[in-house]
Amino acid sequence: MLHNKTIIVGVTGGIAAYKACDVVSKLRKQGASVHVIMTEAACKFVAPLTFQTLSNHFVISDMFAEPKTWEIEHISLAKKADLMLIVPATANVIGKIASGIADDMLTTTVMASRAPVMIAPAMNTGMYRNPIVQENIQKLKTLGYPFIEPVCGMLACGDEGDGKLADVDTIVESVEAFLAEQKQNPHSQMKETAFPKITDQETLSSTSNTVPQDLKGKKILVTAGPTREPIDPVRYITNRSSGKMGYAVAAQAAKRGAEVTLISGPTVLDTPAGIRSIVRVETAAQMYQAVMDAFPDHDAVIQSAAVADYKPKQYSDSKLKKSDSDLYIELERTQDIAYQLGKMKGNKILVGFAAETDKVTEHAVQKIRKKNFDFIAANDVTKAGAGFGIDTNIITIIDAQGNMHAYPQLLKTEAADIILDEVAALFCRKEQKP
Numbered sequence: 001m002l003h004n005k006t007i008i009v010g011v012t013g014g015i016a017a018y019k020a021c022d023v024v025s026k027l028r029k030q031g032a033s034v035h036v037i038m039t040e041a042a043c044k045f046v047a048p049l050t051f052q053t054l055s056n057h058f059v060i061s062d063m064f065a066e067p068k069t070w071e072i073e074h075i076s077l078a079k080k081a082d083l084m085l086i087v088p089a090t091a092n093v094i095g096k097i098a099s100g101i102a103d104d105m106l107t108t109t110v111m112a113s114r115a116p117v118m119i120a121p122a123m124n125t126g127m128y129r130n131p132i133v134q135e136n137i138q139k140l141k142t143l144g145y146p147f148i149e150p151v152c153g154m155l156a157c158g159d160e161g162d163g164k165l166a167d168v169d170t171i172v173e174s175v176e177a178f179l180a181e182q183k184q185n186p187h188s189q190m191k192e193t194a195f196p197k198i199t200d201q202e203t204l205s206s207t208s209n210t211v212p213q214d215l216k217g218k219k220i221l222v223t224a225g226p227t228r229e230p231i232d233p234v235r236y237i238t239n240r241s242s243g244k245m246g247y248a249v250a251a252q253a254a255k256r257g258a259e260v261t262l263i264s265g266p267t268v269l270d271t272p273a274g275i276r277s278i279v280r281v282e283t284a285a286q287m288y289q290a291v292m293d294a295f296p297d298h299d300a301v302i303q304s305a306a307v308a309d310y311k312p313k314q315y316s317d318s319k320l321k322k323s324d325s326d327l328y329i330e331l332e333r334t335q336d337i338a339y340q341l342g343k344m345k346g347n348k349i350l351v352g353f354a355a356e357t358d359k360v361t362e363h364a365v366q367k368i369r370k371k372n373f374d375f376i377a378a379n380d381v382t383k384a385g386a387g388f389g390i391d392t393n394i395i396t397i398i399d400a401q402g403n404m405h406a407y408p409q410l411l412k413t414e415a416a417d418i419i420l421d422e423v424a425a426l427f428c429r430k431e432q433k434p
């Protein structure tokens with residue numbers, strides 16, 4: 001219960017502003033005295049009169065409106081508030097608070113307030129993942145501002161992903177839990193006591209993680225690199241894959257919080273930072289076995305390896321001697337790892353790559369169907385800036401429903417993040433429909 005508690009609810013201009021009405025109503029039902037401050041943009045989404053009626057107090061929005069009696073009131077309010085709750089908090093208001101900007105009633109009150117300021121962000125996924133927004137959030141967290149994390153779901157803009165305002169009940173429960181904790185330990189999260197003394201930028205950035213942790217708790221298996229199919233002790237059949245694409249996927253997935261297992265063919269690349277384990281293999285058969293062993297313990301598999309489709313039928317234990325006649329090496333099929341996983345898929349997410357030289361879309365679509373991929377990243381390896389060995393790629397994402405999105409030339413790390421955005425959205429959809 002929230003009897004004798006004074007809460008200032010700051011409402012900013014996002015479509016989720018209408019949910020703040022419910023928050024105000026529920027806080028009042030819990031016994032809190034609620035005062036609402038709205039930004040100018042918030043007033044475009046919900047009329048101040050709605051909040052006035054729900055809170056039973058005048059709503060403050062315009063800093064320069066007459067009469068100005070509230071000017072004193074809001075300072076005294078800021079002094080006596082037990083908590084400020086910003087719901088929904090847009091990227092804009094988070095940026096302003098993080099930068100010490102106080103240019104409207106809400107941000108000046110935040111600045112003046114000695115009460116803890118709780119922040120419930122809500123915004124489009126792209127904005128939420130923007131490194132600047134993440135840096136601002138991390139800065140505020142480091143300074144002791146409690147956050148009510150947004151959730152993953154269908155956003156008003158039609159995108160699916162994280163950035164959706166937390167559930168109203170979760171917000172109200174978080175407020176109650178926070179204030180109960182404060183009562184027991186009044187200095188636990190008060191800004192003045194909790195704020196670390198940041199003496200230089202390095203200290204702040206070292207505690208900052210600017211990458212959203214949207215794959216936290218997910219186990220992702222990534223295959224990368226070429227395979228080598230030996231002919232004799234000195235010769236083998238391989239392809240041009242360097243492993244860069246798969247290593248970028250593994251590195252970015254680990255940065256986003258996933259537990260990553262990388263199964264790698266022979267490469268000269270360093271093990272990506274933060275991954276859980278790496279299994280180094282040489283042949284398609286070894287990659288097949290490593291993937292099959294790891295598969296049950298993973299939620300998703302991203303298959304960027306260029307696995308040999310054929311291997312020499314006979315391996316010669318000794319070096320083949322040259323003669324004056326031509327040499328014919330009979331090849332036999334390797335096992336198709338992706339095809340096999342497709343048959344065992346269950347509730348897991350399977351992502352493939354398609355390295356094509358012609359009819360890119362047509363061939364990629366056939367592979368999605370045959371191998372039961374959720375989606376495929378097709379790359380035309382004949383294009384400059386795409387494919388083997390280089391640091392960039394040009395991908396088209398095609399999903400099992402036939403939706404298609406072609407991207408321009410990107411760094412492989414950026415292409416990896418696009419693939420991982422799709423994977424995160426698929427996890428999100430699966431969690432909504434278990």
Ligand code: PMT
Nearest residue numbers: 241242243244245303306336337338352353354355388389
């Ligand atoms: O490693 P880089 O130098 O960075 O180059 C990146 C890349 C070009 C290798 C990468 O972007 C890419 O396209 N990888 C897939 C290469 C490939 O083998 O494509 P494919 O169209 O032949 O195979 C389709 C899918 O089936 C792939 O996900 C592949 O991993 C999988 N496969 C193929 C054959 C096989 N025997 N088993 C498989 O699992």
